[in-house]
Amino acid sequence: MAEAKERPNEARTEAQVVIDNYVPGSALAAIDAGMARLDALYNDIIGKATKLMSQDIPTPSPSQTSPLAEPSVDAVVDYLKTCKNVLVLTGAGISTSAGIPDFRTPGTGLYSNVEGFLTKFNISSPQELFSYTLFMENPEPFYALAKDLKYPSEQASPTLAHYFIKLLEEKGCLLRNYTQNIDMLQSKTGLSDDKIFECHGSFRSGTCMKCKVKFNQQQVKDGIFSGSVPRCKATVNEMVCDGVIKPDIVMFGENLSQEYLVKSSVDVGKCDMLIVMGTSLTVGPVNRIPNEIPPSTPRLILNSEKICTDIQEATHTNCPMFWFDHEGNKTDVFMGGDIDQSVMELMEKLGWTWSHDFPE
Numbered sequence: 022m023a024e025a026k027e028r029p030n031e032a033r034t035e036a037q038v039v040i041d042n043y044v045p046g047s048a049l050a051a052i053d054a055g056m057a058r059l060d061a062l063y064n065d066i067i068g069k070a071t072k073l074m075s076q077d078i079p080t081p082s083p084s085q086t087s088p089l090a091e092p093s094v095d096a097v098v099d100y101l102k103t104c105k106n107v108l109v110l111t112g113a114g115i116s117t118s119a120g121i122p123d124f125r126t127p128g129t130g131l132y133s134n135v136e137g138f139l140t141k142f143n144i145s146s147p148q149e150l151f152s153y154t155l156f157m158e159n160p161e162p163f164y165a166l167a168k169d170l171k172y173p174s175e176q177a178s179p180t181l182a183h184y185f186i187k188l189l190e191e192k193g194c195l196l197r198n199y200t201q202n203i204d205m206l207q208s209k210t211g212l213s214d215d216k217i218f219e220c221h222g223s224f225r226s227g228t229c230m231k232c233k234v235k236f237n238q239q240q241v242k243d244g245i246f247s248g249s250v251p252r253c254k255a256t257v258n259e260m261v262c263d264g265v266i267k268p269d270i271v272m273f274g275e276n277l278s279q280e281y282l283v284k285s286s287v288d289v290g291k292c293d294m295l296i297v298m299g300t301s302l303t304v305g306p307v308n309r310i311p312n313e314i315p316p317s318t319p320r321l322i323l324n325s326e327k328i329c330t331d332i333q334e335a336t337h338t339n340c341p342m343f344w345f346d347h348e349g350n351k352t353d354v355f356m357g358g359d360i361d362q363s364v365m366e367l368m369e370k371l372g373w374t375w376s377h378d379f380p381e
Contacts, residue, residue, distance in 0.1 A: 114299020
C-alpha cells in the first residue's frame with residue numbers, strides 16, 4: 022500500500038520537471054497566482070455553502086396585511102372589481118370538462134391509462150413516457166400515445182374557465198394567463214396572444230432536432246397522425262436531413278424558455294391578484310409563482326380539492342403554501358368542487374354576463 026501511495030507523488034515530480042524545463046518562470050508565476058485565486062474562491066464558496074446549510078430554513082407564515090376585508094369569496098369579488106393586473110395560473114383541471122384528461126386524477130387521469138404503452142415499450146413510469154431523454158432515444162412511444170389520444174384535438178372546445186379568463190381581459194383587469202396546458206384551448210376563446218404564456222409550449226409548432234428547421238401546426242398534426250415518427254425532409258448540404266421532428270412542448274427534463282423567466286419575473290411584481298385554476302402545483306418552476314408575488318396579494322384558488330396546505334412540505338421545498346385553514350389567513354380563498362360551477366358562482370356575484378356565445 023505504501024508503494025501505491027508514493028506513485029502519484031512520483032508522477033507529480035516528473036510533471037514538475039517537465040514544467041520547470043519548458044515553461045518560462047513568468048508563466049509559472051502567473052499559473053501559481055491563478056491557482057491561488059481559484060483555491061481562495063473555492064474555499065470562500067465552500068464556507069458560504071456550509072454556513073447556509075447550517076442555518077434553519079424559515080418557516081412560512083401568512084401575510085399580516087391584505088387588501089381583502091376578510092378571506093372570503095364575497096371579499097374577493099369586491100376586490101376583483103378594482104384590480105388591473107390579475108395573474109391567472111391554470112393547469113389541466115380547467116380542460117377536463119372539454120374531454121381532455123388531466124395527468125394525475127386516479128382512474129381518469131392520463132397517468133392511470135397508459136399502462137399498455139409502458140408495457141409495450143418497456144417504460145418504467147408514466148413520467149418517463151413524457152421525458153426528453155426518452156424522446157431523444159426513442160420518439161416512437163410519445164408519437165404512438167399522441168396518435169392514440171387524437172392529440173391535439175380539434176374537436177375540443179374551451180370551457181367556462183377558459184372563457185372567464187377572456188372576460189377578465191375584456192374587463193381590463195387581466196395582466197396575463199400563465200397556462201401549463203399544451204392543448205391551445207385558451208387561444209380558441211379569442212384571448213390576445215400577448216395575454217397568454219404557454220409555459221410548457223404547445224403543438225402549435227415543431228422543430229427538427231437535427232437541423233432546427235421549424236414546422237407549423239398542420240405539419241406537426243400530420244406527423245402525429247401519420248402512424249410513424251415524423252422526420253425532416255429539408256435538404257442540408259445536398260442531403261435529406263431525416264432528423265426527428267419534435268413538437269414545441271416542454272418535456273420532463275427540459276428547461277423552460279428564457280422568455281418565461283423574464284416575463285414572469287416582471288409580472289409577479291405587478292400582480293394585484295392571483296387566480297389559480299385546475300392545477301396541483303406539483304411541477305416547477307411554474308409552481309413558484311404563488312410564492313413570488315407580493316406577500317399581501319390576494320390569492321383565489323379554484324380546484325377540485327385543496328392544495329399546498331402542508332407547512333412542512335412548504336418549508337423544505339419550493340412548493341407554495343396556502344393558508345385556507347389557518348387562523349392568521351388574510352389573503353387566500355378556496356372555491357372547491359367543479360371549476361366551471363365555481364366560475365358561474367363568481368360571475369353571478371360579480372354581476373358579469375358573457376359578452377359572446379360559447380359552446381354549451
